[in-house]
Amino acid sequence: MKATALLLSHPARGMNAHAENQHKGYFCTMPENARLQSLLQEDERQFMEALFKTYFPLVCKSIYRLIPDMATAEDLAQEVFIKIWNRRDQLNEVYFKAYLHRAAVNMALDHIDKNKRRGGVHQELSPAVEDLRTTAPTVHVRETKQKIREAVDQLPEKCREIFILSRYEEMSYKEIAQHLQLSVKTVENQMITALKKLRVSLKEFLE
C-alpha cells in the first residue's frame, strides 16, 4: 500500500483548499492524477482504493454542504464511487478531482430533486439544522460558523443551491447555470438575492 500512503500525503482538504490548489496546483495535483491514471492501468483495485481514500472526504463534504446530513452525504458519496467503479474502463482521459467534484454536486442535486418530488426535503433538512442548534458550541468562532451555515440553509431552495455552488464549490455562474438548467442572468440575480438575505439574517456579525 505504498501508493496509498503516497497519495494520502496530499489529502483533499475540502473545497476551501481548492482555490489555493489552483495556484500552486499544477505541481501537486497533476502528478497525483498521473499516478492515479497509471494505477488504473496496472491494478484497478489498488487504483480504486487510492482514489477513494484521496477523494472521499472531498466528495462527501461537497454533498454535505448541499445536504447537511452526514449519513445521507456518506450514502450518496458511496454511490458516486460505485458509479466510478462501474465506469472504470472509461476513465482514461479523466482529471479525477474535477470529475469527482462534478459527480458529487450532480449526485446531491439529483437527490434534492428526487426528494422534492416526494415532498421530503424539509423533513430531511430540519433535523440537521436542529442538530447545529442543540450541540451548542463553546467557542465563539464555531458558533459564528454554525449560524452562517444555518442562515445559508434557510435561503430559498434554488437561491441556496446557487449560493453554495458559487461560494463553496468554486463553480462559475456559467457552470451553475448549466447544472441547474437556468440562465446565467438568473444565477447572477439569485446570487445578489442570496447576499441580500444573508446580509439581513447575519447582521449581528456584520456591524
Added chain:
Amino acid sequence: MLSNDHIDTLIAREIEGEISAEEMAQLQSWLEADPANQAYYEALKDTWDLTADAYAGMPEPDVERNWQRFSGNVAAPEPLRVVTRRNSWWRMAAAAVVIVAAAGLVFTLVQRGKETVLVADADKKTFTLPDGSRVYLNRNSQVSYNAGFGDDNRTVKLKGEAFFDVAADAANPFIVAAGASQTKVLGTSFVIKAYEHKPVQLDVVTGKVAFSGKKGEEGALVLTAGNSAILQQDKEPQQVKNGDPNFMAWKENRLYFHNMPLYKTLTAVENYFNVRFVVSDSSLLTLNYTGTFSDPSLAEVLDVISKAAGVTISEEEKDVYRISR
C-alpha cells in the same frame, strides 16, 4: 444612467471574478458617484466575505470505515481463487497446463522478418506449429516464434491467452515466454493466458512445468498437476491456490458455476462473452448462483441467471448490461 438591476449584475460578476475591464470601469464610476453606493456594495461584499469558511469546522467523514463498506460491497476482492481438487470437472480435461500470464513488460522482439506471428483478434483460433504442437488462441491474443523453432529450440512468446497441446520431444523442451515469466514444459500440454498489466498466472492441470521469473531457472518453481503460481512484476514466482473452474471456459466452450457469488459468476460471463456488467445495487453481487452451460449463447446465459438469481438484466448499451432487482 445605470439601472439597479445592472449594478447588481456587475457586483455579482465582480464577486465571481469574471468581470470585464469595461464593466469594472462602470462599477468603479458608480461607486465613486455616491457614498451610499459604496455602502451598498460593501454590505454585499462583506456578507460574501463573512460566509467564506462557514464549513471549515464541518464534520469529517470516516474514510476508513467508508472504504471498508465500499470495498466490502462493490470491489469484493477475488485476486486469488481457491482450488478444490476433488470433483473438479476440468481435471478430466486433456493433460494440460494452464498459464495465466500478463505482463507490464514489453517483449523483446527479435527481427520481424525471421519471426512468425499468429494472431486471433475478434474470434478464437487454432493453429498447428512446425513441430506439430497445437495452439488454441483466445480472442485478442497472439503467439510468435523465431525461424529456428522446431530445430534448435521450441520457444514461443505469448500475449493474451492460449492453450498449447505440445508434441513430445524430450530433447527439445517447449518454452513459453510471457511477460517476465518463462515456463518450461516438462509434460505434454498446457494453456497460457498472458494479458498486459496483470500478474502472470500459471495453473497446472496435469503434467509438470518449471515456472521462472527474472532469475531464470535458478529461482524456478516446479509445479505439478492441480497447482498454481503467479508472477508479479519484479518479484519471484509464488505458489498460490486457484479455484476458478472457468479458467478454461473459453477453450472448452463451457461455463460452470457452483454456489458462486454473482460477482464471480458475472466476471466469468464477462470474460467468456467479452461484455461488461454494471450494477447499481451492490448487495446483488453477493447472491450465490449454481449452474452449468455447454456452448451457450449470451442470451441463454443472461436469461437463466436472471431467473435463477431473481434479478433483471437489461442491455444498457452495446455489450454493457445492467443488473438490477
